[in-house]
Structure formats: C-alpha cells, structure tokens
Amino acid sequence: MTDLAEIEMIRDSARAFVPPGGDLVRIRGLRFGEAGFDPAIYRQMAEMGWLMLRLPEEEGGLGLGMRAYCALAAVLGAGLVPEPLIHANLAVRLLGAGVGDAVLAGTRIVLPAWQAGFDGLDLAAGVTGAAGGLSGEKRFVYQAAGADAFLVTGAEGGWLVEAGAEGVSLECEGTQDGGHFGSLRLAGVSAERIDLIDxxxxxxxxxxxxxxxxxxxxxxxxxxxxxxxxxxxxxxxxxxxxxxxxxxxxxxxxxxxxxxxxxxxxxxxxxxxxxxxxxxxxxxxxxxxxxxxxxxxxxxxxxxxxxxxxxxxxxxxxxxxxxxxxxxxxxxxxxxxxxxxxxxxxxxx
CATH class of the missing domain: 1.20.140.10 (Butyryl-CoA Dehydrogenase, subunit A, domain 3)
Structure with missing residues (x-):
C-alpha cells in the first residue's frame, strides 16, 4: 500500500517532465518523428525508478501500489508525454525479476508485442513457437520503432525478440497524435521461451x-x-x-x-x-x-x-x-x- 506522501512525491517527480504553463514545444517537436519519443527523456524516467514501480521490492523494484502508478500516469497524460512508459511497465511486469538491469535503467527499451487483433485483452493470439522458430504477427505495438527488443506473447508464454534479429520485420503506421503503431512480423525467429508472470x-x-x-x-x-x-x-x-x-x-x-x-x-x-x-x-x-x-x-x-x-x-x-x-x-x-x-x-x- 502506498501512502499519500509517496503519491505526492510521485506527482512532483512527474511534473518535472510536464512544463508549467502548458508549454508543448517538446511534444510538438517529437510528433511524426521516427521513434515518436525521446530516448534520453525515457532514460531519465527510468532513473526516477518509474520502470520499477510495480516490480516487488524482493525482485529489485520499488513495490509501489496502483494508486502511485495512476497518479504518475495522470500527470503524464496532462502533459501529453509520449514516452511509452505504460507499455514498458507492462513488459517489466510480465518479465519480473528476469527483466535485466539495462531495461530498468532505460538503456535498453523493451516493449510488449501482445496484441494480434483490434480489440480485447488476448495475449495468446497471433504467434506460435513451433520447432521451426517463432512465427506470426503482432499488431498495434505502441511506439514500436523506438524499441531495442520486443516481448512477444503467445499461448506458450513469451519470447524476448531483438528488433534487428533475423526473420523480424516491422511496419509502422502513424497515428493522429503524431506517434505510431507497429505491426511486428516474425518468420522462424530463434528465441528462448519465457514464462510470463500473471x-x-x-x-x-x-x-x-x-x-x-x-x-x-x-x-x-x-x-x-x-x-x-x-x-x-x-x-x-x-x-x-x-x-x-x-x-x-x-x-x-x-x-x-x-x-x-x-x-x-x-x-x-x-x-x-x-x-x-x-x-x-x-x-x-x-x-x-x-x-x-x-x-x-x-x-x-x-x-x-x-x-x-x-x-x-x-x-x-x-x-x-x-x-x-x-x-x-x-x-x-x-x-x-x-x-x-x-x-x-x-x-x-
């Protein structure tokens, strides 16, 4: 459980990335760029511990509650912050202690490729991990062009796939807000299966x-x-x-x-x-x-x-x-x- 003082500290730290007076110069400058966000700002957010929010303390995280996480997200929404923090946190949450120090430090960006269709919350559809390698397609990967690797989910669990690995292709389509979604296609990609956490x-x-x-x-x-x-x-x-x-x-x-x-x-x-x-x-x-x-x-x-x-x-x-x-x-x-x-x-x- 997170107390009110911790929640207010989270809000204050988030406001450092949301300019006072509603200045959206940075946001406008990032629109329709290749990554759609600033990797340097993303690393600063990681340094604040924001990728560790939902990771338990015994696994090296902060172990803070959803009230703190939502307080952070609301402030970032107020400033239209484009860095894919929620999606990166989903990847960390699914990987748990095995996520790696580079990911938590923000120097390695891992985004989840979990969605196969337009709607719903189905992690399993879209890919198979047969003997010939990981094959299939995941769609609507948020800010996908900025990822170093993808956590691809399927019925058998998950696979950590490097963005530049053989058999990986990515096609991005721009969105109204100046970001993009990616369609990740896999053709016999070699990757080790990972058990996903809850x-x-x-x-x-x-x-x-x-x-x-x-x-x-x-x-x-x-x-x-x-x-x-x-x-x-x-x-x-x-x-x-x-x-x-x-x-x-x-x-x-x-x-x-x-x-x-x-x-x-x-x-x-x-x-x-x-x-x-x-x-x-x-x-x-x-x-x-x-x-x-x-x-x-x-x-x-x-x-x-x-x-x-x-x-x-x-x-x-x-x-x-x-x-x-x-x-x-x-x-x-x-x-x-x-x-x-x-x-x-x-x-x-």
Missing part, C-alpha cells in the same frame, strides 16, 4: 494506468476550454457567461470528477488485493468511463473553442488527438462493457 493482472493494471493517463488528458483539455470561455467574447461578454455553455461545462466537470473517483477507487481496490474477477470488473468499469469521458471532453473542447479548435496550431487539438489515439488501448469501451456484463455477480454490484 498476464491477466498485468493487462488489467496497464488498462487502469491508461485510464489514468486519459484522465490527465481530459482534465487539461477541460481547463484549457474553461480558460478560453473566460477570455473569448461575443456581444461584449465572455462566452463563459452564457448559460448554455455553463451547463455543458458543469456536465463535463461532473464526468471528470466521476472518472477521477473511479480511477482512485479501482487503484485502491487493486492495492488491497481484491480477487481476480473483482479486479477485472473494476478495471472494465473505469476503462469504459475513461474512454467515454475523454472523447466527450475532446468533442466539447473542440466545439466550445469554435473553428480554432479544429486547427492543428491550437494546443487543444493535440489533446483531442491523444484522446482519439488512446481511447481504445488495452480494450475499447465496447469490449470492456461486454466483459463487465459477462461478470456475474459483479455486473450487478
């Missing part, structure tokens, strides 16, 4: 951290919109004085408060050690709300900003694009609704 829990934790990141994105987009409502005038009055816009802003504030409460409740429950079914039900509830709220705030932010909200030059558009990119990561709202509905008695809780 994959279902690891994926749920990544989904919850992504929900917290989306919370940070949405809260900042909302604050930017409120600022605009205060300064933009029509008929010699700030448009924020118009009752219809006040009602819409109030609804957004309420939805954000519900999302923040949901993230905190779910993180606290995971830290308390709830059973697997309850954990998954809580994560699905929060991920649905995070995706829906982030997209609602994004749409309203664009509309309330008027024509300028549609332009790439205005910063609010960057938050809209980030919400669009991340809303479906680690399971879309539709997937998590189906998963939650299938969980009895938790669906009625």
């Amino acid at each position: 994959p279902a829990a690891a994926l749920d934790e990544a989904a919850l951290a992504t929900s917290a990141y989306l919370l940070g994105v949405a809260e900042t987009a909302f604050e930017m919109t409120l600022d605009y409502l205060r300064v933009r005038k029509q008929f010699d009055k700030p448009i924020g004085s118009f009752q219809s816009l006040q009602h819409r802003a109030t609804d957004l504030k309420m939805q954000l408060a519900l999302l923040r409460a949901g993230v905190d409740m779910a993180a606290g429950a995971l830290d308390a050690g709830v059973d697997d079914a309850r954990r998954s039900a809580l994560v699905s509830q929060v991920k649905v709300r995070a995706a829906d709220t982030a997209m609602l705030v994004a749409r309203e932010a664009v509309q309330m900003h008027g024509a300028i909200g549609f332009t790439d030059e205005h910063d609010v558009g960057l938050f809209v694009r980030k919400a669009m990119t991340l809303a479906n990561q680690f399971g879309s709202a539709a997937f998590h609704r189906r998963r939650f509905a299938a969980m009895q008695p938790y669906a009625a809780a």
